[in-house]
Amino acid sequence: MDTNDLPGNVLDPNCPSRVVFQRIGDKWASLVIQVLGDGPVRFSELRKMVNVVTPKVLTQTLRALERDGLITRTVYAQVPPRVEYELTALGESLLQPLTMLRQWAESHVPTILEARDAYDDAQDEALLRSPN
Amino acid sequence: MDTNDLPGNVLDPNCPSRVVFQRIGDKWASLVIQVLGDGPVRFSELRKMVNVVTPKVLTQTLRALERDGLITRTVYAQVPPRVEYELTALGESLLQPLTMLRQWAESHVPTILEARDAYDDAQDEALLRSPN
DNA sequence: CAGTATCCCTCGAGATACTG
DNA sequence: CAGTATCTCGAGGGATACTG
Numbered sequence: 370m371d372t373n374d375l376p377g378n379v380l381d382p383n384c385p386s387r388v389v390f391q392r393i394g395d396k397w398a399s400l401v402i403q404v405l406g407d408g409p410v411r412f413s414e415l416r417k418m419v420n421v422v423t424p425k426v427l428t429q430t431l432r433a434l435e436r437d438g439l440i441t442r443t444v445y446a447q448v449p450p451r452v453e454y455e456l457t458a459l460g461e462s463l464l465q466p467l468t469m470l471r472q473w474a475e476s477h478v479p480t481i482l483e484a485r486d487a488y489d490d491a492q493d494e495a496l497l498r499s500p501n
Numbered sequence: 502m503d504t505n506d507l508p509g510n511v512l513d514p515n516c517p518s519r520v521v522f523q524r525i526g527d528k529w530a531s532l533v534i535q536v537l538g539d540g541p542v543r544f545s546e547l548r549k550m551v552n553v554v555t556p557k558v559l560t561q562t563l564r565a566l567e568r569d570g571l572i573t574r575t576v577y578a579q580v581p582p583r584v585e586y587e588l589t590a591l592g593e594s595l596l597q598p599l600t601m602l603r604q605w606a607e608s609h610v611p612t613i614l615e616a617r618d619a620y621d622d623a624q625d626e627a628l629l630r631s632p633n
Numbered sequence: 634c635a636g637t638a639t640c641c642c643t644c645g646a647g648a649t650a651c652t653g
Numbered sequence: 654c655a656g657t658a659t660c661t662c663g664a665g666g667g668a669t670a671c672t673g
Binding site: 385386388389390392393395399420437438439459462465469470471473475477481482483484485488489 | 522610616617
């Protein structure tokens with residue numbers, strides 16, 4: 370890694386800081402993190418809360434988060450098996466920026482949706498004027 | 502939109518607030534936004550700064566951002582053509598949470614990288630102990 | 634319960650070439 | 654200069670079925 374620490378390196382798609390953005394954009398990862406923000410959750414609970422994700426995909430997501438040191442996986446030796454996932458300190462520290470983002474989202478999404486409608490309408494109109 | 506405004510709706514993958522997370526995670530969108538944070542930029546400049554993205558992909562990205570009302574596209578009628586992209590007020594307001602995220606990333610990515618190494622090493626070791 | 638093992642299949646990024 | 658038009662290819666998400 371020979372990239373310097375200037376803010377400019379965010380422009381490099383290979384900059385390691387991109388991994389964070391990738392996780393945020395991941396379909397399930399950010400959801401899982403938010404859920405775990407309230408405390409440890411079991412695999413099957415997670416599946417339900419996060420709205421019927423397939424076990425394979427959920428496992429992939431959880432493994433990735435565990436690998437990044439954002440969550441821990443604890444197996445309780447008992448039958449039936451019981452596995453709990455929990456945020457690490459690192460994971461919890463991500464909660465803050467995540468919340469900020471969510472707040473921005475909640476307050477601005479209506480505007481975005483309006484912008485989309487307006488854009489799409491303008492598109493349609495343009496099509497009507499110059500039919501191909 | 503019949504979803505309530507409880508924080509819990511973030512768990513719904515169809516929740517509109519997800520569009521924000523998608524943009525953040527988009528390979529180029531967040532980069533473009535950060536670049537435009539310093540002022541209007543032309544298409545070709547954008548291409549260079551963002552590290553040789555193909556014109557098709559850059560166009561897609563820009564159109565999406567424009568549709569969401571995050572940037573504007575201004576065509577100057579002259580030869581050769583000149584098109585500038587610029588953040589809207591909405592787009593600028595996104596700069597703040599984006600910066601927070603970037604700061605988190607810059608200060609925690611080393612930890613994440615270490616966690617990955619540790620995880621991968623543990624995996625390798627486990628493989629050695631129980632060869633398939 | 635908490636996964637793993639397969640197969641499928643779409644979608645998005647990239648390469649390449651062409652145009653107003 | 655600022656795009657558009659095709660094609661390809663691989664990764665990731667999902668469905669389904671099976672296991673310790």
